Amino acid sequence: MSEWEPKIVSFLCNWCSYGAADLAGVSRMQYAPNIRVVRIPCTGRMSPKFALAALREGADAVWVSG
Amino acid sequence: MSTYTDTMRETARRLLKECRVDLVIGFRQGSQPMMNEPCLVRKPEDVDQLVWDSNCGINLANYLTNRKEKIGIFAKGCDSRNIVTHIIENKVQREQLVIVGVPCLGMIDKRKITAEAQGEILAVTEDGDQINVKTAAGTQSFAKADVLQQNCSVCTHRNPVIHDEMIAEPVAEQTDVDPYADVAAIEAMPLEERWAFFDDLLSPCIRCYACRNACPLCYCPTCFVDESKPQWVGKSQDAMDIRTFHFLRAYHCAGRCTDCGACERACPVGINMRLLTKKLNKDCKELYDWEAGLSPDKRPALDSYQANDPENFIK
């Protein structure tokens, strides 16, 4: 593997940030390719356990966005 | 405090005789010094077992969970707050209970005395603010204030928050203590040191789950640690699994913990896992101005959403 690239497990609300991510795509905005998106129905679905699990499984960071 | 004993026996007898309750939950003398054990008294003639002194640290709310009888219960400040939580969380109905409030001046920490004592402890008696320990080598005296459980020494709710009758006049609440000084000290450490501190703190854990079992907040039919599908937390002795377990256990107590000290007292290897729950208590207090178990009419801060909840952690 070349340079270390962090993996950021991202929990995105289906209605807010997931849509923003889609729109960023439609607008062809460019951003860093490090996030891995888990679509959740609402940020309320987010449980601390998920964040812990992500870190435990080796994610370099966790991002929760509503 | 041992002077409460007589009044207690009277009260229990009266409640049972008048059939206001089916049983009374209190303490009786344990088989070893400083080890009073909870006891359930069902007959008026048995009330003389009941005692009260500075060794009644166990949280009696634990013994209410899912009971259907009418119950009389003696409640210290922390017990009463956990009873409140029990009522909120449907573990017991308010109508089932006759809560007999016990103003508390703190419970003594057995470990502290054992550590200081010279040789095996044969008996422990108390005399006002003085604790006398008798060992084979003789008698040692301690000031009670020096051997209090740490949570009692910083307790700001010594009087019951809910009660039907009181065993004595309320005691003065401590106002000059900072319950969260130890947490603040950890927060002040640099990151690396904090990580190492908890590594150190949790390393003796043998995952016996005594902390969980002793906790009055813990009553789920199946605990997350025992589940395998999904497996919330690894079951190994891996340091990360241990840390995750303690993290999640603390989390389940968030907004509910009364810092009764049950977990720490129960721990066979002496881990002060209260540091974790207290960190959350501190946050609840600072963010939501919330302390657990003060009123049966209000659900914990994290159970409900308010439009004005703080959101400064969100960017």
Add this chain to the structure above:
Amino acid sequence: MKNLLECMGVEPDRIHFSWISSAESTKFVEVVNKITAKVKAIGPNQRFVKQAAKVA
């Protein structure tokens, strides 16, 4: 959540929260890039990684 992790010694930049409406694609991109930069700055995660899992 974040507070307790931090208290336990996890780097604060490992966990991020944000609010972005579905129309705020610009903000989305800004946040992604900001977070990525921050995480790159603190390097790979060593905390809370289960060592055993890595070996397996």
Add this chain to the structure above:
Amino acid sequence: MVTFKINGQKVQGEEGQYIKQVAEKYGIDIPTLCHHKALEPAGMCRICTVELFDGRRSRFVTACNYPIWDGMEVKTDSEPVHKGRKLIVELLMARCPDVPILQTLAKQYGIETPRFKAEDDTCILCGLCVRMCEKMGNSAIALTGRGIEMKVDTPFHTQTEMCIACGACASVCPTGHITLEKIRNEITAKSGVQLIGSEYDMGLKGRKPVYVPYAQAVPNIPAIDRDVCVHFKTGGCKVCVEFCGVNAIDHTMEDEVVELEVGSIILAPGFQPFDPSKFDAYNYSNHPNVITSMEMERLLSASGPTGGHLVRLSDHKEPKKIAWFQCVGSRDMNRCDNSYCSSVCCMYAIKEAVIAKEHAGDDLECAIFYMDMRTHGKDFERFYNNAQDKGVRFVRSRVHTIDPVKDSDALSVRYVDDGGNLLQEQFDMIVLSVGLETSPEVVAMAKQLGIELTAGNFCKTDTFEPVATSRPGIFVCGAFQGPKDIPQSVVDSSAAASAAGEILAAGRNTRTRQPEVVPEVNVVGERPRVGVFVCRCGINIAGVVDVPSVAEYAATLPYVEFATDNLYSCAQDTQDNMSQIIKQKKLNRVVVAACTPKTHEPLFQETLINAGLNKYLFEMANIRNHDSWVHKSNPELATRKAKDLVRMAVTKVALAQPLEETELQVNPTAMVIGGGISGMTAARSLAQQGYETHIVERSERLGGQGHNLYKTISGDRVAEKMGALIADVQSHPKIQVHLKTELSAVEGFVGNFKSTLSSNGNQQELEHGVAVIATGGSALQTEEYNYGQDPRIMTSLELDKRMMADDPALAQAGSAVFIQCVGSREPQRPYCSRVCCTHSIDNALELKRRNPDMHVYVLYRDVRTYGEREYIYKEAREKGVIFIRYDLEKKPQVALADGKVQITVTDHVLGVPVQIDADLLTLATAVIPNRQEALAQFFKVPINDDGFFVEKHAKLGPSEFATDGVFLCGLAHYPKPIDEAIVQGRAAASRAVTLLARETVHTSGQIAQIDQLMCSSCGVCISICPYSAPSFIAADARMHAGKAQVNPVLCKGCGLCVASCRSGAIHLKGFDNNQIFAQISAANWE
């Protein structure tokens, strides 16, 4: 079929194909500069040179134009090939040392400085332009001269008439030798060649002849603009045909005339923005920094020509000062014919100013020059106040001229401020807030349809039939009905649909077709067999992500039985193919790696259903919107991310279970709460469309506030018209009216409500499927201005009453004063009551009619006669009504002295106090809602700070609530005049009918479910759920007493309860813990 080898790999191609074509198919890269897919190859640049072994010896050929034959062996990657290519690049570099693409190639081949003498050309004579020009059917240029004299040129090196400046040559030139600039200056003889302006971007950006009008267009399919397409000019080109992978382009298509037989027509042709170029004093046509508000919208848009970066057009620098000019093309008879108010410009100008400040930072100075600030919409006044707080400057002044500043790109304006001072100020940019007008085409259409128009060329409608045109059966909505904003247009459109539905009710469901239902295969207990379809999306994904390798990778994942890639997964033939594959391979889970589930999940779920699979056994990996589109410059990491996303989706879907949707019967009964004008309208509309309707009215009669109103501005007596409505309602067989009745309890949910009606202590239960809240409002009873202390001082409604009674005192009065904004637009009630300006002015005119000699004064803050209501404002001024403006800080004073009502107000022109003795003083008091907290509780619908109900969406859902099955209309929503109340009544009915007509509702399968054995009865879920979906099972239930359960109908699947359940007893179907854990875990594999 021709079989041969490339680099030892056996490949196949069609007879007549060239080596490069076959290599491309197999993903073997051969570099080229002169090749174009749509053109015959010419072998000009030679970079595609490959090694060919014909069985006896090797030689070099150009891959682009060497035909394939059986048994040949080609090497594209050998040492000699690279050596040869290096030499070619070196030679090209010598000729054109500054061409970027050659520099890149040189770098690849390790050439630092060419050995040959450098020249300074930029053309490599590949001839691509010449061939392309020929393809365009034109041949305006050719390769001329021989040997070292050779160059691309026009005949005789002069500008040519032949060239149509299509730009094709420039678009294919690999080196950038040909530019549009060059074409304009050297090649074409035609002057004034311009780029094709994008209509969507207001011409601020170009577009191609083949184009999608805008990113959100539906259907999102490109169209060919025949007016500019080269093919339609020359008969040549058709390059697009070569590129389309699915043969979708057909240049021979003709416009079709389709005849439809319909029962009703709804006109929604919209408006056109006013063209300000005729105002020469504004210099719009001449100065790039004078723009229209529509252009400003595009400049502020993230998808606009500047990507949302706010710049002025002259030099693309960020402006420091921007001014907006209001009423350009509105309220103006001098320079245009639009004397109406366009209703929307004040608000949009404020919005633009606020957004501009957000984009450019707080130090951007924004000034809005206006006549009256008309923020009469819901929550608009607050927005106006906030804009002022944010530093947007509001200047009450109409500016005449914009002067360009010499030797600068700035603009200078002169204006007179409130205090009468003449000021001069410079701005970097000026935005003209252009008004709305009906286009000539629409006017022509109206003529053809035979419908009447108003003076302002809007569709003529009646106050009591606001969406009906003058021709029965033809309805109207939106800005053609009158200038209006989005919420009002949405209300209109629903109302028009309802109006059409009322006359067509008998035909409902007579022309529907039922789709064939494929029986669902039971997959429970089967080992997962996952099929993965990776979409290329043409080049949208495949251009960045290595799609075949993603598909290959997917095939190696656990449980994956089948993986492939599709060109366009959403194409109909691919869909059919997919459902075939699902059936053949007996797949029981499907992953589509393509675009976003938000738009395409339903489509693919349909495919699953057609293949007999439960639609929840599906997952999408978003490798377009979240990957290829946003990581263009990093194909390697994008491919890695795509693999990760596919892996996450596969692990999640493997755990998916078929989910059931609950089907619920909808009770075809409606309840309307409130029997005022809008409630009655809603009820009548519902009943006309065939639904049993109950009106619950707490007073003893129908009509509500309508009883207090005298007449409408069009002269209709409210009592008369409303009487007809009441009669309609009372006599309608499907309407039951419950007077003196209130709601005391509501149970149930969408489709199945059960309400308790209380009347005189009697309780009655009513089962209904939907509810319409039309609880209305009333006039504020004020204590200001000595109200209640003198019979000459009254509210607007009291004046109406006296007019209805023909009170002779009215005609005898010598002077009358109206005070506006009594209780509105004040700190304690920061909203505009919308109706009072029109109402007072209409009454002022009525007084003038009754006594032309009466002195009538209107004391106002801003006159808000929006839309064509503006006409009566104009009429009032013409008839001598005197308008005096006052400020909130300097309200008029009313004194009762010497038996007179004395009003003192500071005249804004003279700046001195004026005293008026009034025989009549009318206070235009605020419209206040009937605050219905209990009702809000019953239906779990929100109320705002002002006491009005909060609709589902301020713009797109104005007549419904976020709670399913509950709708909203009338004053309970916001103050509004009769016509708007009627429109919204109909709109609420229309929204309700969309639900009632479905007869059943399906709940989502993705909802929470509680495992009672795990439940600890702690009640967190019940406390935390925003939708009240969880509840305790009754204490005396046989099973699981005291445990929690979730009502699947109320659950929205947000997962809040799941996350908060300590016992882990709650599962969110479709997003279950184990699925999310699996995804998290999969995200982190390497």
